[in-house]
Every structure is written in structure tokens, then in C-alpha cells.
Amino acid sequence: MTERYQYLNPIYQEVLKHERLRNLMRIAKCMESSTVGVFETTIDDKIIDVSISFCELLGYSNSQIRELNYEQICYPDDLSAYYVLKERLLSGEIDRCYLNVRYIREDGQIVQVIQSTDLDISGAKEPYFVNRFEDITDWERTDRNKQDFENRTRYLFENNPHPMWIYNLETLDFLAVNQAAINHYGYSEAEFLSMTVLDIRPVEEVPKLLEAIAKVSIGFSVPEIWTHRKKDGSQILVEVSAHTLEYQNHRCELILINDVTQKIQAQEDLKRAEAKYRSIFENAVEGIFQTSADGKFLIANPMLAKIYGYASPEDLVTNLTNIEEQLYVDPQRRLELIELLTEQEDVKQFESQVYRKDGSMIWTSENVHAVRDVIGNIIYFEGTVEDITASKLAKAEIEHLAFHDSLTDLPNRVLFRDRLCAALVNASAQLQTHIERNQITDIKTLPPLLAVMFLDLDRFKLVNDTMGHAAGDRLLIEVAKRLSDCMFESTFLARMGGDEFMIFVSELQSIESIQQFAQLILQSFEHPFLVEETPLHIGTSIGISLYPNDGMDEETLMKNADTAMFRAKERGRNHYQLYNHAIGAKVKEYVAIENGIRQALERSEFQVFYQPQINLVTGKIDCMEALARWLHPELGWVPPNQFIPAAEEHGLIVRLGEWVLCTACQQNYLWQSQGLPAIRMAVNFSAQQFQVTDLCTRVMQILSETGLEPQYLEIEITESLVMQDQSTTIAVLKKLKSLGMSISIDDFGTGYSSLSYLRLLPVSKVKIDASFIRETPQNRDDAAITSAIIAMAHNLNLRVIAEGVEREEQLEFLRSHNCDAVQGYLFSRPIPADEATLILQSQFL
Template structure:
């Protein structure tokens, strides 16, 4: 065979290569058996049999040639055809149905079934049956009668050769079958393991190994079914780790994952075997309790769970303490299905966080009403911004020494078309939680600056406008851009704008905040600390951030003349402010006695109902004119 023919031979796949190898082995076995038979019959000078064997060997050699040309199917067909014809020839010429060659026919069919196509097997089977049927008919009718020879050593040699070749070839193919079955069983085992793993992952959390929300739903259905049958309580606890994000940010996600794993082990080891602990997602877990006698027993479980999770964790060589907040929804009081109870337990959990964390809360109807109300407020505030339902009222600020109006605090008001005037204390906290305070605060700044410039155009002079800023605006909004846009669009000089901040914002001691305030102060803006005295005791931020004014909280001012302790606090604040060269502003002045005492203590400015509540822009302008006219008349009535 030439190199060109080899290169032209088609490439075989793995299955064809395996078949070619087995066909080659059977061909060599058959040729070895033929060689043995040829030698035996040549010694016995049975030349007709030798000739048939040689012709068969020639056909088998042609099969080998086809096999080397990568044509295993053709080689298989030719080999089986040659063997079939050769064996049937011996059967016809020798002892008929009693000839040893008949033993080879089942082996040939086995080879055809294992190595050939179905058509080849059926064809060979039909040829064999027809040939044997024809031979039988010929013997019965006397047309061709096979002579039965006595048993001799040559008969044993022929049978042994046939059985050896067929048996060894069948043994090879049986081994292939055993190995194939073994591989199939191994693959089936892998499939079963994979299916089991998929089933496990579909119902369990990959990180902690706890049941996930899908399995929690099924377990909950089982729990409430048992609770209904036993007439007992069931509960769904929604547990959230407090400040988990801080752990992730400071120690890394690996430490956060380890914290979740340790927390899941603690919960799983503590609860009863009839209870279920699930991972809801993130740092949230669900605990399904069944068979509880009453709410007190459920509360005891919640207490123990919070205590269990407060024990220090070992994370990266550090002892880390983490608390948890738990919301509880009861079956059937709070609902009868998983989704309803999950939603209510989630609400209760957030109420626990609002109450200071490391606590648990049961769901109640009032809580649900509060959540619904918050959702309505959020939707309403978005509409209010678009429909211009917000407005600003201005409360005048007075210089206590001269009695002159020196400024105004801009206060946000919302007049709902259906609900009427909504108090700021009701909607501003919701706006801060939802993030709407960023857009609302930007509108407040723009409107206050516009109004301040309008008053200057009306001849009211240079009033200092104070605008409250939420910490959310600093942390999540681009407050510098918002302030600059408000000043640029209105034309108000920066020195006429005072930004009021809370102590909670300044206490963060953020370098970004310090740089931001420095840039804004360079423009001419001033800063006040609102509600001073109710926040933190560390007053180092007063020096770091260089504010201009302290607004003393009205809770101290209202009881100034009645409570000596409040007077002592106010006196201390005023003295400290003056030592730091800061201006003090008293909020909530409501009577002449309080005003007089503040003047005695040295307070610089004030505002409150003693003079006026917050007024719409037009009424404020009229009030300032009236105050100045009254002050001018009083000055003119004095004796020279």
C-alpha cells in the first residue's frame, strides 16, 4: 500500500477505531485457525479441504487489506461473508448437519451482531437458514446425501480449532461488553450523584449548606399542617445580622462568608430537630418554629437566638461581636401562607432595627399600616415634586440685642391636595429613608436662594437665609454642585446663605466632608449646627470644621425659666460658643421672660413663636416691613 493511499484513507472516530481493532484480532485468530487446519489436512492429504481453506484465507487477507485502508465496515462484512461461505461449503461437502463446521455458524452470528450492521446480521442468518434447509431437503429427497464418517482424531482437531477461534473471539467481545457495562454503570452513578447534587443545590444554600427559600416554603407548609392538627402556634422568624456590611468592608468578603457559616452553624445546632433554619439571602436567615404553646414561648426563642449570636466570632485571628435583629410573624394570627408571613416578619425585623438593633419585634397591624402609609407618602412626594405641592415658609430670626430681623430659616411645607398640610416630621424622615430628600433638598435650596434674591430686589435688604441640609444629601447627593447651581441660577451672593447641619453628620469626621466644607466656605457660605446640645459629647468637631453658629435646641429653651438644669446647659453652651467666637441662635422662644433671660445670658440671636411662626414668602416680607416700620416709629418717638 502506497503512502498516497494511506494519506487518502478516511479518519476514524473512536468507535470505528475500536471496531477495527477487534475485527483485526478476529481475522488474525481466524487465519491462525485456518493455518492449523491447513497443516493438519495437508498431512492427511485432504487437498480439497486444503483448497477451500486457502480460498477462505485469501478472502480474509482481503479483509485485512480493507481494514488497513480504514474501512472497518467493509472489512467486517467481507470477513463474515467469507467465513459463512467457507463453513457452509464444508457442511455441504462433508457430513452435512453433523459436520463440525456447523459449530462455527453461531459464532459467526455473534460476530455479526457485535461488529456488523443489523442488515448484515439478518442477511447472514437468512443465508445460513436457507442453506441448511436446502441441505436438509436434499438429504431427505436423496438428491445429495452426506455421508457420516466415523469419529477420528482429525474431527477433534477441527472441532478444537473452531471452538478455540470462536471461543477466544467471543471472550474478547464479552470483555468489551463487561467493560462497556462497567463504564455505563460508572457514568450512571456519576449522573445520579450529579442529579443529587443539583437537587441539593436547588434546595440548599451553597455557602452555608442551610435550606434555601425554596425548601423553606416546603418546610413551612409541613410545619403549619402539624400546627393545625395539634392546635399549636407556629412562627416565622426573619433574622438579620446587624452591621454585616461593616464586617465585609473592613475584614473582607472571606471574613464575611466565614461569619455567615459560623452563624448558620450556631443557629442549626441550637434549634430543635423539628424546626428549620434557612438562609434567605445575604445576611438574612429564616427560622421556622412549630409546635409552640404560645407567643411567650416564641419570644423566649427569639431572646435566646439574639444572645446566641452575640457571642464573639473568630475571624482572621480577631474576636468580632455581631448582633442581630429579629422580626416575628405568627400563624395563623398574622397570616396563613408563607409569602404573607415572610413579608410581615420582614416588616417586624426592620422595626427591630429602628428600635436600636439587637432586638426582636412581633408584627402588628399598626406596623403594617405604617408601612403602607410610608409607601403612600413616597409615591405622594414624587408627585408633589412634579406638581409643585411643596412650598417654603420662612421663620424670622432676630438679633436679640437690637431686636432687628437679621435673617430667616427656610422651612419645608407640603400641602397635599387631599390630605391637606402634612407635618414635616411625618414626611421628611420617610424622604430621607427613600432617598427622595436629595431631589427635595435640591429644590429647597434653589427656591430659598431665588426667594432671597427676590426680597433683595424688593428692598428688604441683606437677610441671611438658613437652609437645613440632611446628612443623606452629603452622603449620597452631589451637594456641592447643587449649592453652586442654586447660587448661580438665583444670583444670590454666597455670603447670604447659611447651611444648617446636624451634629451626627459632623461627628463622622470625614476627610471628604472637611474638604467639601472648606471649598464651600471659600465661596463665602457660612455653616450652623442645628439642634445643638442633643447630640454627641465630643465637641472636637467644632474646631475641625470651623462652623459659624450654634443653634441651641428648643427643648432647652422652652424650659429655660423653669428648669435650673436647662438654664445651666444653655449658659454653658453660650459661654463655650463665645470662647470659640461662635454666634449662638436660640430656637423656640415663646415668651418675654425667656427672651429676657437669654439676653442676660448673652445669647446673640433667636427665633420662635414669641415673634412669629414660619410664614409664606409674601407674609414674611410684609412682616419684616411692619417690624422695621414699627422700629422706626419707636425710634422717632424717643426724646432727643
């Protein structure tokens, strides 16, 4: 019903509406002396409640009239007007409507009434219409009332805000126009009265108009859309409502005009927008969806169906009815997504592994928004889905290549160091437990907790020289396979480069067990390796270092295992050798460092040395790195890899780091005040410093006290620092950068998380770890990793500096791969402030 009559707009009801507004008292007075009744109807026009006067007027009993619909009691020609006003009530356009309408009695007679209708939405029951009526059948038949009715109609005609006119159906002349028509069309009243209705129509519509006029019948006509021409020549679209009447003794039509040009234009714009949206929806390269809160798809576009492997959106909606269980490989991910949406309303790039219709698995990234009702309850979810399987695999492949040897596919040195560090954390915890439980003071009495093994193939160079590098590569592959066969649960094997391999064994129980394992490896080499159908007999020399006796950190353990391997070769090759050293001297030195670290700051034993960083484009120093050095009164210069861990263990690293920062900033400001060009000062920050709640405030305070501007301070961090407390560290780094400082990553490439988290950090520079530079460019793996880091950093708009540059060939390799800056002994060792000043003066003055 709604669609059928939504465009109807009868003129006579407009007249009565204005009559109500302007002559309310007159109508009320008439009703006081008239028979007034009430009846109620549902939204679909079923009569549900009536007054006695309504039954008496129509001649039905109460029960009989309740079986009828409104259209059964209303004269057919008057239904159009009722439907139009009913739609306006439902849309909220008007609050009440008035009709001059005819009812059909039970005996077939016609009665004339004035009907007012209201929509009741009070909430006590379903919305319904309240209809009040007054029988005016006899009232309109008196001459007095007819004259009164004509006067009121004329008044409403002249003052109606819509254009109105009356024209002669025979001559088509305008007989009367109201002021609204004059204002809207631009013609004067005299001009209108000298014209016909044909004069305001485009020529092409005249035949259609004449045809429509010839078919005019008595009463209201259904509103139609026509094109009219205004005096200035512009054309408008109008909705024309007409009603026949006798006027000046002529058969005429009363016309009401509703200019719908903008409305139709808006409708056309809406259609175009909907068509555009539909096109985007149907042809989007991303999946688009709406889902219910209970896990059902409500809407899906073709791309979503394609992503999930369904033939069509309809196929997907019909068959995928339990998103949590049918779609997600891990159903918990759906619950996590809903929990996030409950908390923050929008979720971006939510990655999950999902099933396709055929059971295969893919990775997807979702952007989802929670749509809520007015009181905040979630109605449904909507969003987009992207298949990221290819990029996920590519990323995994890149990370695999970064941490695995390209020839043997074994873990490389980077991954080995990372996993060894993690194993040492566990071993350190076990060591502490042993010490506390057994009150041990001499760690020599403890069984080893972890072993590091360094393997080097015997006479491998001879294979390369006699059979070629291809044969050597094939031999390395076969060696890797055989070594892998010897591994068990608590071992980790890696190729370090060339013909060198390393293994660490965690959860070690005794020296005898590692000796047995080493012997097993040596026995596996007793069988020849088949290379290019040639059997090759080759052995290996193995060096072994043990934790904690032979070292407390990965660097020391690896170095001592390397030393032991050379001793094994000295014994005649194809042997293993345990590292042997003067443990008493080491322990004495360790204790001295532990005890002395507390007094070192008070005694001013620490110094800050500076190592220049050279810009490879300008050849000049553009940054100095500040490095802490400790001159112990008994031990002499203590290496940083010994006193830094001690300072961290005793909670002094924050104090030491702040002293280094303050000293370095003072020195940089002094250089600037001496007229030297302004350069950046790079200062290393520890993980413990980032746990200080007011770190940003303290750094700014130091800059203010020393006079150094923030732009000349560069903060160096390690990847492992970020991994300890990602959210807190990243937030602090962003704050420091916003205050004007620059951020760089030190020892880049040695952390297992570098590729995953680099894009999240507000860094401007990465420093390639010296371990990659040491054998570059001779070592192909190191060279490949170094060049890859440079390329990746440049793609992310980051500068790259290489540390540990000691030889010209290293410098040329880095320059050929567009490395931005270098640092190392080739240019300068870390030096005291006075020597650093001389270097700066020699370059810039």
C-alpha cells in the first residue's frame, strides 16, 4: 500500500488543512452542534474500535463494523486522498490530517463527513490511527453553508503557500492564480490571465497534455509529474494535483503545484550514489561483509565469497552459518576479535588463519567496525577482509632467509646467537637456584649447565681447490644433513659461515654427556661423503666451552669454544677439545669488578670516550658516539662487556647512563661554543633506563642544564630493549622523537625481531652490527645480509651506518652499496675528549 500511493497529493486536503490552521475556532463551533464520532484503525486499515455514533451513522452493529476495513466504508474516489495523507502521517511530515470524505452506509447511501486522523504511538500497544469525524451531509446543502464554504476556500486558495490556479477545461484559459504561482513562475497576474495552460508547457509535452485533459473526470485526479516553463525560460519538474469544480459557470480544474525539481534531482543523485556504491561493493578488490553478533553472515560481496572459496555471496551466506567454528582455524580468534570490538569499536588489521570452503587454510587481515543502536548495544559488525596469504608467506620467507643459511638452510649466526642468549637466561636462573639452594661459593664445583661447540671441517680448503666451489658447496650440504641427524631435543645447530658450524646443548647434566655427544659427531664423519659420485673422507675438529666455568655470556662462550677448536686441530685434527683456562684468575677479576662497580662513580673512575661516525657522502664527521670506559685502579681498563652487565646487575646502569648522557651533552655544547660545526651526539640507552617513569622529563632537563638543543642528541637502543616491554618502550621513543631527538637502533640484525618490529619504531637510523662487517665482503653470507639490511632500511626511508669498519675493502663494499655512514678503527678508535676535539678541529677549521 505504501509504495502504491506514496506520490499522491490531493489539493482538496491541502485546502482543508489550511482551513483547520486558520479557522480552528470556526470548525470547533460547527462541531459543537454536530454529530461527532470516533473510530480506530490499524496501520493496515483494519477497524478495531468504534464509537456508538459511528455505528449509527453507517447503520452497522459494533461487531459487524469490526469485520470491515477502512477501504470498505470509504467512497472509492476519496481513497486516494486518504492514502496520501496517511503516508505523510507515517513519515512524520504532518501531525494530523483532515479530509472531506464520503462514507458508504450499510444500505448503500452516501454520507459526507469531515474526518481528522492522528497516529498514536504512545507505546501502550502497536501504533494505530485515531479517526474523528463530523457528519456534514446536510450542512453543505444549505445555501448559507455553501457560501461560507466558498469564502473559506477562496481565502485558502489565495493564501496557499503552493502555486495554485484554476483553468477552463474547454478553452484552457487561466481563470484565477494565487500569489504563490505569481512569485514562483515569474509572470504577473495579468500575464497569467492572458495565457493558457499550454503556454507554460514545453512544446513536446503539449500533445500529452491535451490527451490528459480530454480524459479528465469528476473529482480528484492522481498526482502526476510534468515539466513546466517559467517566465525566465528555465524548466522545472512539478507534481500536479487536480480537482474538477464549477467556477464562474464553467467546468474547470483546480490545480495545486508542488515543485519537485530538487527532490527528483536528489532522488537521481541518490540512485547514482547507490549504483556507484553497488558497483564498488560488487567489484571491490577486498571482501566486504556484515555479520551478526552471534556469528552469521548478513551481507557478503563477490570478492569475500571468492576469498573464502564460495561460488557466490548467496552460497557463502547460506552455508557459512557459524563463523567461529566454520571459518577460524583457531575459534578463539573470533572471541578475541569480538572482545576487542567491545572495548574499542574499531579493529584494524586483525590477522587470522581461516578455512576456505574446500578445507584449505589461508591468512586474512580484517578491518572491522561495531555498529551499535542508540543505547549502545551492538547490532552487527561490518568491515573488509583481505587475503594476505601471499604476503604472509613472503614475509616468512624473508625472515627465514635473514636467519638461515642460504646454502644448507640451517640457522645462521644471527639466529644462533639469539637462541643461545635465550638458553643462557634459563641457565642463569638454574645457576642461581643451585647457588642459593646449596650455598655454593665456588662455581667450579657445579656441573656444567650448557655447552657450546665450535666445529670446523678438516682440509675443506683442499676440496674447494681441487674439485671447485660447487663441489665444496655440495659437501657442506651433506655435512649439514649428517650433523642434523645427530641432533636431539636440547641441541641447536647453525652454520656460522664457510666450513664452520656451531652447536649449543642446553640442560646439560655432566661433562661426560657432552664428551659422548662430541664423540658421536666424530663417529658420524667416519663414513665418506658422496659428492658428485666421489666418496670424500673428511673429518672435523670440535672445540667445547661450558657454562658457567668457561663463560657467562654468549660472546665469551663462543670465543672460548673457537679457541678450543684450534687446540683440537693442533692435536692432529678430527678430535674434540674442552676449553681449559685459569678459572681462579677469572673469578678474582670478576669479583673485583663486582665489588668495584659501586665505588667507580664516586671515585670518578669512569670516562667518556668518543668515536666519530663518518658520512660517506661528505667524508666528514656528522656524529660522535659517546662510550663509557672504566679505568680500574688495580685491573686497569675494564672492557665494557664486563662492567656494563655488572652495572645492570647491581642497579647502577641508570645512574651510569645518566652520567654518560650529561657528560656527552656538555662536551657537544662545548664543541659548538668553540665554533666547531654542530654535529649529533649518539648516546646508548639501556633497558633499565627505559623503565624510569620520568625518562623524557629527565632527558629534557639534562639538555636544558647543558644548553644542548634536542636535535643534536641521538639515542641509540638495541632491538632486545624494545622486545622486553614493547608498548612502553615504543611510547617513550615516540615521545623523545616528538621532543626533537633522533632514534637509532644499535647492533641491528642480531635480534630475532628486527624485521617484525622495525616498522613500529620511530627510528631514523639503523647501525649494522660489527659481526656482519668483520668478514665482509669475503664471507658471502655476511655480505648478503649487510646489503639486504641497507636496501631494506633505505626502502623504509632510514639511514644506515656500519660499525666495526677496519679495512679498505670493507669501506669500498659499503660505499658501493650506498651505506650512509661508517664507524670503526679504519678511521678512529674510541678516544678521549681532547683527542676528539683535535680530530674535529682538523676537519672543520
